[in-house]
Amino acid sequence: MSGGLLASDTRLNQQSYYEASVDRGPGWALLAGKLQTDVAVVGGGFAGLCAAIELRQRGYSVALLEADRVCSGASGRNGGQAIVGYASGQGPFENQLGEADARRAWDMSLQAIQVLDGHINRFGIACDRVNGYLYVADSPGKARTLLADMEDTERRYGLKADVATGADVARHIDSPLYHAAAYETTSGHLHPLKYGLGLARAAQGLGVKLFEQSPVTALQRGPKPVLRTAQGEVHAAQVVLAGNCMLPEFGPQVAPEIAPRIMPVGTYIIGTEPLPPELCARLIPRNAAVCDNNFVLDYFRFSADHRLLFGGRVSYTTQTPKNLKEIMRQRMVQVFPALQNVNVEFVWGGFVDISMNRAPDFGRLGTNVYYLQGFSGHGVALTALAGQLVAEAVAGDSQRFDVFARLPHRQFPGGPLLRTPSLALGMLWHRLMDVVR
Numbered sequence: 001m002s003g004g005l006l007a008s009d010t011r012l013n014q015q016s017y018y019e020a021s022v023d024r025g026p027g028w029a030l031l032a033g034k035l036q037t038d039v040a041v042v043g044g045g046f047a048g049l050c051a052a053i054e055l056r057q058r059g060y061s062v063a064l065l066e067a068d069r070v071c072s073g074a075s076g077r078n079g080g081q082a083i084v085g086y087a088s089g090q091g092p093f094e095n096q097l098g099e100a101d102a103r104r105a106w107d108m109s110l111q112a113i114q115v116l117d118g119h120i121n122r123f124g125i126a127c128d129r130v131n132g133y134l135y136v137a138d139s140p141g142k143a144r145t146l147l148a149d150m151e152d153t154e155r156r157y158g159l160k161a162d163v164a165t166g167a168d169v170a171r172h173i174d175s176p177l178y179h180a181a182a183y184e185t186t187s188g189h190l191h192p193l194k195y196g197l198g199l200a201r202a203a204q205g206l207g208v209k210l211f212e213q214s215p216v217t218a219l220q221r222g223p224k225p226v227l228r229t230a231q232g233e234v235h236a237a238q239v240v241l242a243g244n245c246m247l248p249e250f251g252p253q254v255a256p257e258i259a260p261r262i263m264p265v266g267t268y269i270i271g272t273e274p275l276p277p278e279l280c281a282r283l284i285p286r287n288a289a290v291c292d293n294n295f296v297l298d299y300f301r302f303s304a305d306h307r308l309l310f311g312g313r314v315s316y317t318t319q320t321p322k323n324l325k326e327i328m329r330q331r332m333v334q335v336f337p338a339l340q341n342v343n344v345e346f347v348w349g350g351f352v353d354i355s356m357n358r359a360p361d362f363g364r365l366g367t368n369v370y371y372l373q374g375f376s377g378h379g380v381a382l383t384a385l386a387g388q389l390v391a392e393a394v395a396g397d398s399q400r401f402d403v404f405a406r407l408p409h410r411q412f413p414g415g416p417l418l419r420t421p422s423l424a425l426g427m428l429w430h431r432l433m434d435v436v437r
């Protein structure tokens, strides 16, 4: 096991608000001995769990191997924002696949939210699901961009939003920072760890064999793939790799060819003490999840128990920025001066799997190994879709999966720790643009 991301303090030792607000229960045993299955899934985040559920529903026997604990990666740490569309926007789909496939990709991003809600409803997952999403812009230039983007998205793809500028923005958010805001109800938010643990229990209920503390260190490819862990092995007809940024860490030899196609970017969240409900209702009247349109973006929302969960900052090295809690608190107070004196009780972080063009990276290695990665900070909803698409592909219908598999992806130069100075400089440039635009 390499030191890299696992040795990084980006994930922070302190418990996240999410971990502090769930009871994980005893968990699942590690894999010991030999197991035969139709499909082996590597990774117990949303993508792996959704794939396992969808595969099981199609009648396959499924074993899921998680290196750590279920949803200990990005899935149990994220902002909980279930967002329509892609981090890349529609650009890569329109430019590289054409209008028809771009339209299909957009429609699938809508279906992603339906699939997510389908899981929540079907399995009765209590995960504080809320509809409503607010896009905001913190300068006149970015306001023009936001308005143009929203108009374009409505004209081409039919997404309707309630747009406000100037003083009217206060209808949506009580902050001095924003010049424009756009509210829509297709997207929304949830408690990601409650959702993820609900998925894991649902998978188990359907008969998926789940194993925790079972890093897959080797994958023997061929007509009958074999996955190896320290104490066991799984013989499968087909394999789904859903290990995200941690796959090269836990199993550097498993699929080294896909590792350079994503870059791990550290991002952080603080959680305040519970706030008076009437204050929350004043600050974000419709309880939307909020996100600005900066390259290095702020994203925030209220939890069900009225804490502000405020995310932002990124690290393109694996090091947590110094004074992180204070830096994030200051940014939160810029957005909401009314929160000047509230206590910040939680701070945590995690790695987002960014692809070069920010579009998801789904594909195959040979004929019987599939991979899902590159959600680029938009994985809460898209992983539900990804699980469905890969299950369809395993079952022989890869039409929808192949819309994504056809998208060309480039490799990042340098290793996963982004030692390449040119790239770090590129990111610095984007942050500078956020300030001057």
Ligand SMILES: Cc1cc2nc3c(=O)[nH]c(=O)nc-3n(C[C@H](O)[C@H](O)[C@H](O)COP(=O)(O)OP(=O)(O)OC[C@H]3O[C@@H](n4cnc5c(N)ncnc54)[C@H](O)[C@@H]3O)c2cc1C
Pocket: 042, 043, 044, 045, 046, 047, 048, 065, 066, 067, 068, 069, 070, 071, 072, 073, 074, 075, 076, 077, 078, 079, 080, 081, 082, 083, 214, 215, 216, 217, 242, 243, 244, 245, 246, 247, 248, 250, 251, 254, 267, 268, 269, 299, 311, 349, 350, 351, 352, 353, 372, 373, 375, 376, 377, 378, 379, 380, 381, 383
């Ligand atoms: C701080 C933060 C905030 C975010 N906010 C949002 C948001 O608001 N909205 C949004 O849409 N997205 C957000 N994201 C992104 C989102 O969380 C991810 O896109 C999504 O969770 C990815 O799911 P996954 O299953 O692919 O990966 P993960 O959840 O990382 O799961 C991968 C799992 O695979 C396991 N694994 C890796 N290698 C192996 C191996 N060799 N053997 C066995 N197991 C292995 C890991 O331990 C891990 O549990 C955020 C991410 C972070 C970190």
